[in-house]
Amino acid sequence: MKSLIKMTLVSSAIVLALAGCDDKKSSDTSSSATNQITISTDAQKEAYALGSSFATYMKSNLEQNEINPDKEYLISGFNETFHDASQLSKDDVKNILDAFGKRIQEESQARFEKQKSENTAAGDKFREEFAKQDGVKQTKSGLLYQIITEGSGRHPTAKDTVIVHYLGTLTDGRKFDSSYDRGETATFPLNGVIKGWTEGIQLIGVGGKIKLVVPPDLAYGDQSLPGQQDKAGIQPASTLVFEVELLGIDGDKAEESTPVQNQEQSEQSDK
Template sequence: MKSLMRISLIGGAIILALTGCDEKTKTESASNNNSNTVITTTAQKEAYAVGSSFSTYMKHSLDSQKIDVDTEYLLKGFNETYAGHSALATSEIDTILKALGERIQKEESERLEKESNESIASGDKFRAEFAAQEGVHKTESGLLYKVINPGSDNHPTIDSTVVVNYSGKLVDGREFDSSYSRNEPATFPLAFVIKGWGEGLQLIGEGGEIQLVVPPELAYGKQSIPSNGEEGVGIPAQSTLVFDVKLISIEKNESLSTQDEATDSATPVSDQ
C-alpha cells in the first residue's frame, strides 16, 4: 500500500500545479471563489497555484483513503515545517506516519473483508432466487442466464468480436455501467471480457437478448472495482453482477488482437 504521507507527494503536487488542474476543478474553483487573497504578480500566482494544487491533491488523497484529520494541525504542520520550526523531530514524524500507515492498512483490510462478506451473502441470496424463476438456466461453471430473444443462428465464439448494448447492475439494483447511458453500442473481443460474458454471449445469436447473472468467480472475484467519478457506482469485491445484453452483431475478420484495444470499452473487460 502506498502511503499518502510520503514526502514524494510534494513532488506530485508540484507536478500537478505545473501541468494544471482538470477543467472541472478549475470551474469549481472559479464558481466558489470566496478568497480574500489579492494576487497581483506572476510570482504570487505561481506560488498560490502550487499551494492550491498541493491542497487539492492532499484533500483528494485523504478523502479517497477515508482519513479524517484535524485540519488546523494539518495546516500548522505544513506551515511550521515549511518555515523550519517543526514541533516534531523528523524521527518522531517517521514513527507516527509508519503507525498511521499501518492503522490505515488494517482498517482498509477490515473494510474489504466486511464488504466481501456482505457481497457474498447478498449474491448467494440473489442467485438462489433468480435460479428459481421460470426460464432460467445454469451452466456447469455456475453462470445463470435467461434468454429473452435467441436471435439468429449465427452465434459468436470465444474468438469473436461482438457489438452489444448492455447494462450492468449490482444485485441491489444499482447500475454501475451501461452502453445505453453513453448512447453508443460497445465492442468487445470475447476472449478479453470477464468469463461470465465470454460464456454467456455464445448462448445467443445476432439480434438476440440475454440476461446474465454472473457469480463473482466468473466476474471480478476478490477484486474491487472503483467507480468512475463521484456519482458513479463501484463494484465491491466478491460481487454477483447482473447484465442485460443485446447482441447487435458479430464483427467479421476484425477481431481485436490486444487487450489494450479492448479496454476502450466499458466494465466487462477483464484484466485477468
C-alpha cells in the same frame, strides 16, 4: 501503505500552501476560499497548476482510504516545518506516521473483509432466487443466464469482437454501468472482458438478448472498482447482473442488427 500516507499528507499540505494558505490557523474554510491569490506570471501559473494537480490526486487517495485529516494542523505541520519550527522531531514524525499507516491499513482490511462477507451473502441469496425463475439455466462454471431473445444471426466465438448494448447492475438494483445511458453501443473483444461475458454472450445469436447473473469468480473477484459519475462502485466479491443485446459481430456487417435507441424502447419490444 506507509509511503502512501506520507506522500498524501505532505502533498496535501503543499497543495494547501500553494493555494494561498498562510501561517494563520483558521478552521473557517469558507473564509480561506474567498482569499484567492492573483495569478499573473507564468511561474505563478505553473505553481498553481502543480498544486491543482496534487490536489486532484491526493483528494482521490484520501477519499479512497477514508482519511480526513484536520486541515488546520496539516497546514501548520507543513508551514512550521518549512520554517524550521516543527513541534515534532523527525523521529516523532516517523513513529507517528508508522503507527498511523498501520492503523489505516488495519481499518482498510477490516472494511474489505466486511464488504466481502456482506457481498458474498447477498450474492449467494440473489443467485439462489434467480435460479428459480422460468427459463434460467446454469453453466458448469456457475454462470446463471436467462435467454430473453435467441437472436437469428450467428453465435459469436471467444475470438470475435461483439457490438452490444448493455445494462449492468448490482444485486440490490443499483446501476454501475450502461451503454444506454451513454447513448452509444459498445464494442468488445470477447476474450478481453470478464469470464461471465466471454461465456454468456456466446449463448445467443446476433439480434438476441440475454440476462446474465455473474458470480464473483467470473466477474471481478475481490477487486474493488470505484463508481463513475452517478453510477455505483463495485465492491469485493460482488455478484453482477447484466442485460445484454447482441447487435452485431464486428466484420459481419450484413448480420448487424439495428441498434436499440434507448432502454425503454428495448424493454417495450420484449413485451
